[in-house]
Structures are given as C-alpha cells and as structure tokens.
Amino acid sequence: MEEPDKMKLLQLRYFYAACQYSNITEASRALYVSQPAITNAIRDLEKEFGVTLLQRLNRGFQLTEEGEFFLLQATELLKHADQVTEIMNDRGQKRKLIRLGVPPMIGTCLFPNIYKAFKLLYPEIHIDTKEHGSQDLLKLLDRDYLDLVILPTNEIPVSDYNVINFSNTETVFCVSNNHSLANKKKVSIDDCLTQPLILFHSGFYHTTLINKIFKERGAEPNIIHTSTQLETIIQFIRKDIACGFLFDEVVNNSSGVRGIPFDPPISIQVGLVYKKNHQMFTAMIDFIQFIKAGDFLNQR
Template sequence: MDILQIKYFYYIVKLGSFSEAAAELNISQSSLSKRISSLENELNVMLFDRTTRRVNLTDAGKIFLSFSEKILFEYEDIQNKLKDFSIPAKGKLKISTIPVMSQYNITSLISGFKEIYPGINIFINETEYKSILYSLYDSEYSLAFLRTNYIDMDKFDIIPISTDKLSVCIPKNHPFASKKSIDINEIKNEKLILLDQNSGIYDIVVSACKSACFEPNILYTNTRIETIIGLIAAGEGISLLMDKVVRFFNNPDIYILPLSKPINSTIALVKLKKQKLSSNEKLFWNYVSEVFSKKNV
C-alpha cells in the first residue's frame, strides 16, 4: 500500500465515480482501476460494490475510508511542517516543447517553477511534435509539452494545460470576410499555406479535409507561423491555424474565421507511463499538476 493508492481511493469516494476521479487525477481510468484492484488484493477485501452503477462502498470500504482520511490529513500535515527544512533542489531539468510557449503561457509556468526552485537549471528544446515523440520514445526527454491529438493515451500520462480550436485565416479583402463562420467544405478550392509536415497542425488539417471528403489544395508549407501570416496578408492564400496562436501575432491585415463545426486541440504536459522521472522531473510534473488542479477548482 502506498500514499497514492490511498489518495486514489479517497478521490473515487469524494467524486462518486472512477471516471471523474481519473480525470481529476490526470490518469487513465484503466490505470486507476488497476491501482485500486491492487490495493484490494493487498488488503484482501473488496472496497467497492461493483454490482451497482454508482460508486458504493462495502462495509470494509467504509472502515478504510475513515482511516484514509486520517492518513491523508497526517501526510499533508507532515509535508507542511517539514517544508522549511527541505533541501533546496538543484541540478538540471530538460523539457521539450512545440514552439508555442508564449501563446499558451508555458513561459509563465516555467517562470513560476523557477521562483520556487531557483537552483534548478532548465533547458528547453523547442521543436515540432514528431521530433518530440521520437525523443520521448528514445528517452532523450522524459517531459514534453505537445498536442494530444495523435498520441496514444494508453501509453502516456497527461496534464492538460490549454484547449484551442482550428480557425481559418484569410486576407481582409477575401470574399469569406463577410462570413461569421465557415464550413470546412468551403475551403476545398482555396490555395492553402500550411505549417510543414512535422507539425501536428499539418496532420490535423489534412485529416479534417479528408474527413470532409476532399484533398486539400496545398500551395506550400512553411515552418514559421509568422511567415504564413505574412503570406496570407499579402493575398497569397489562406491557412488553417490554431486560434490562440494566430491571434497572438495580432496582424491587422488578416481575418480569422471560426469553423462552424469546431476542431479542437489540447496542449498538455506529457510523459510516457513507463518512464521513470528524475527528482527534478517529478518536482516539475507535480508543480504543473498542482497549478492546474487549483485552476479547475
């Protein structure tokens, strides 16, 4: 038995369902169920009545709940009392990220961590999502900020930090500028300027077009959003980009249209489930988890 298992048990009872507890704890429901089953096997009792749709405690579960509340209270109390005696963290921390740190306030997140742990030197590798995935699987990096659209959720733990949506970006004098929203089918004859194939956005756009039964008319691709925005403003074509990202550049010569059927994307801090984190990586993971659990209260 460990403190995490007790915490998981407590959250299931508190929130009334395995699925809500898994979402709150940023783990998969299957992982949560396995940890609870392991706890029940160790205690040799059933804690939950699984014959009902709602979460109901067995008699043994009710007894264990009273102990779990005391244990979690004491654990938090111990942590608070020992905080002033903790050894300052030092060393290095490597994080990989797609190049949208400012647009999604990742810079502020890292700055907040540095204020708490000034002795940790943080090295940031900004690159595209395909390169990040390779580096995670090769254990070159353990932590990364990236879009979750195409990662295997059974293999990764994630902490969602921001949700964004795909928008259509056009020159201000484009015929679409009079619209309030646009269906993706309406762009099938338009010349598209997209982020390159190593970016997650390229795959999201191409997949969306194919789902709408047409091949996108890609004029060319580029690695830099600023260049794409400049080309759109010059009337060279249109693009599909993430709304928060393109609005960050605040270019007055382009018009941003929402899709009538939204296509969303989540930015998250991710790690492979099997990956063991260093002490500094654990500090950062726990820090981000705590920041966003407070925001969701």
C-alpha cells in the first residue's frame, strides 16, 4: 500500500484557510483553488496522522479535538515559515515592503506628508497601509499582520512596545458654523455633556478617551451615531446633526466646521509604535530612522 506524502506547507495553508473561513467553499475562493484541492489536502493530512481533523456537517464542518490541536500547531508552523521567507528575502534585498497601520485622522492630517517624504528617499519601498482604529491596529501589530503603526501614544505602554513620538496635536470640540457654541473661544467638558455626539466606533482611541473623560464627570456621552469613516463624522458635524471630537489639524482643513479648544487643552501625542524583540527588516529600519530624523515635519 502506497504511503501518503509527507506533510507539506501547502496542505497546512489549505487546512488553515478552511479553518479561518469555517467553510471550504469560501477558503477555495480566497485561495483561488478548487474545493477538491482543499478537501483532498485535509484528507491526506488525516490519512497521514491517522486522526480525524474535521467533523463534516450538512453545512460546513467543526473541528475535532485533534483538529483544534493541529490548528494551533499549523498556525505556529506557518507563522515561522513566513518569518523565514521574509528574513531570506530581506537578506536577498527582495523584501521592499512595510506593512503600516494608521488611524483615519492621522491618515488625513499627518500621513500624506510622511508618505511623500519617505517615498522621495526610498522610492523602491512599497508601503501597504491598513486604516483602522488604534486598538484594532495594535491587535494586528501583536499578531504580526503589521510591522509598524502610527498612533496616539498617550496610553501606549512603553514596557510592551517601542515608541517614537514625533508630533503633538490637540483634540478640539467640533460644531457646525451655525451651532450655538460656534462663537466660543474655549469650551469645557461640561459644555458638551448634553450635546448630541458622533464618535468613531469602539476600538478607536478617541472614543475610549471621550468615554473616559465623561465617566470622570459622572456622565454618559449623548452618542447618537458612530462611524469608522472620518468624512461621515465631518458631514454630521457640518450639517449640525451632531458635535464631535477631532484633531485640530483635521478641522482646519474642513469647511463648515468650527473647532473649539478645550480648557484645559486635551493634548495628544502621536508616534511610531512597533513590537519589542521583533525581527527587524531593512525597510523597517529605514522607516524608523526616517521618523526619528523628523525631516517630514518641516513640510506640514
């Protein structure tokens, strides 16, 4: 009887994708391979090890105990294989990629100058940018889906991450030009307690910050809508549907919106964040040194 082939990385990737999507059909679409290719790869693994990895159901499947254990091992093996590939590509000068995370407001007011200045110096390096809330970006960084993130760093634990602060900004209270508070030079949090608010979704630093400030006042923010889209938030404010909290630089570039400073000010530090003891690739080192030099700040 012919022995099955020894376990291959491709089989592990098929099995991992099936588990990630909880569906072989969806996994086949994501990988651009046939369903039988994935099914046969999993069956070959089961045959090789003499275990059942998946319990087939009428719709989809569920992992067996052995399948749960194997998924943990496969995840670590694939992660290590990808790291080895990146290391060797870096040694061969083929890894010209930075996976960077940026929240929407930083992506609007700071990142364009950073991107432009960096690409002038390193046109061969591709920056693959993901835009999410700060907390979600940190999770992606922790799971090695991102190399670097640019975030508000006020509450980033320096015991867990390397942090390079390069800018300070101020959060202001944002209203339409027709709002009753529009002519005030400064506001306090107490002025905002009863105002209808639009905030970013949970997972965004600003939302966490505002909820914390309101809680310290013993109050709940009057949130009428949340969004992940900066433009949606600006439109709600511009049309006098709700008020919001944005970076001063964002408001300066938004017509029909008035940003009022807080008394005392709500100051935000912005910096580059990356994991400690992380494999450093040449492109990452170039970007870190570029941020440390800070020449892009002169273009603001």
